[in-house]
Amino acid sequence: MTKSSLTIPALILAVGGGLTYWVMSNRDTTPVGLTITKTVESSRTIGRNGDDEYGIGLVEGTFRESDSTLPISSESEDRPLLVVSKNGETIDAKVVDKPEEKSLAAIELALEVAKKYDLDSQEHYEETVADLKKQEEGAQEAESIFGPTMTLQSHFVW
Numbered sequence: 001m002t003k004s005s006l007t008i009p010a011l012i013l014a015v016g017g018g019l020t021y022w023v024m025s026n027r028d029t030t031p032v033g034l035t036i037t038k039t040v041e042s043s044r045t046i047g048r049n050g051d052d053e054y055g056i057g058l059v060e061g062t063f064r065e066s067d068s069t070l071p072i073s074s075e076s077e078d079r080p081l082l083v084v085s086k087n088g089e090t091i092d093a094k095v096v097d098k099p100e101e102k103s104l105a106a107i108e109l110a111l112e113v114a115k116k117y118d119l120d121s122q123e124h125y126e127e128t129v130a131d132l133k134k135q136e137e138g139a140q141e142a143e144s145i146f147g148p149t150m151t152l153q154s155h156f157v158w
Helices: 002-025 104-116 122-154
Strands: 033-049 052-064 081-086 089-095
Touching (some): 033 081, 033 089, 052 104, 104 122
Antiparallel strands (some): 033 052, 052 081
């Protein structure tokens, strides 16, 4: 009788201990802030808002804004974190497709950040994006005019 009365409480303690261990081992221990495993593209200044200087950079790693937020992690070197810093301190990050340097996609990312934080360089990036889009459209028009003709001639069978 004594053994059967201790079996149920022992079983409850074992299940409770196992559940406690499982919960404690699965909690998120990611530190608050930016943890860099590899720098893909070093940070560069993109503008100012008053006395504050803003910069962006591409890194592999993890960013967690506070204890109450979920961490954001880069997937690979091709999908790094776009890190936004204010006066050298990281304030925001998001996963992006790695753009080529000085490409339309890179300038559009800088424009997005400039708009979000109301930077003095916003107009410059808007003009640059408009110019790059015009150049891209011109290249596509030339390709559509001359591309098919040359392709048909080179594959024509006499």
